[in-house]
Amino acid sequence: QVRLLESGGGLVQAGDSLRLSCVVSGGTSSSYTMGWFRQSPGKEREFLAHIRRSTNLAYYADSVKGRSTITRDAAKKTVYLQMNSLKPEDTAVYYCAASSRRDQSGRDRYDYWGQGTQVTVSS
Numbered sequence: 001q002v003r004l005l006e007s008g009g010g011l012v013q014a015g016d017s018l019r020l021s022c023v024v025s026g027g028t029s030s031s032y033t034m035g036w037f038r039q040s041p042g043k044e045r046e047f048l049a050h051i052r053r054s055t056n057l058a059y060y061a062d063s064v065k066g067r068s069t070i071t072r073d074a075a076k077k078t079v080y081l082q083m084n085s086l087k088p089e090d091t092a093v094y095y096c097a098a099s100s101r102r103d104q105s106g107r108d109r110y111d112y113w114g115q116g117t118q119v120t121v122s123s
Helices: none
Strands: 003-007 010-013 018-025 033-039 046-051 058-060 068-073 078-083 092-102 108-113 117-122
Touching: 003 092, 003 108, 018 033, 018 092, 018 117, 033 068, 033 078, 033 108, 046 068, 046 078, 046 092, 058 068
Parallel strands: 010 117
Antiparallel strands: 003 018, 018 078, 033 046, 033 092, 046 058, 068 078, 092 108, 092 117
16 A cells, blocks of 8 residues: 655745655655645645656646755655745645546546645745
């Protein structure tokens, strides 16, 4: 059974940085395309970034592009999301997810999710 555990969230001021971590058990992070999402109260879950298995090709949503970096450490079975220049609108619960397949439309299907880590950015 694949389990994901996020950490690294906290309370920071605008302009600060955080590195979120996602540890994978019951498998290896390199066996999956790994994604980061976030959800704020009253809003839909938002895709932030993913890193593909094998190639480690990264893709970023516009909301974090240019100030975030997703990386993988296969030996530690961990995926990271480095976030810089944090803004109050970045406040949300951040989730890690794993995908091993695509749906019929060619989009990644995320079958495994962590419980989330809270990020709060004050002004």
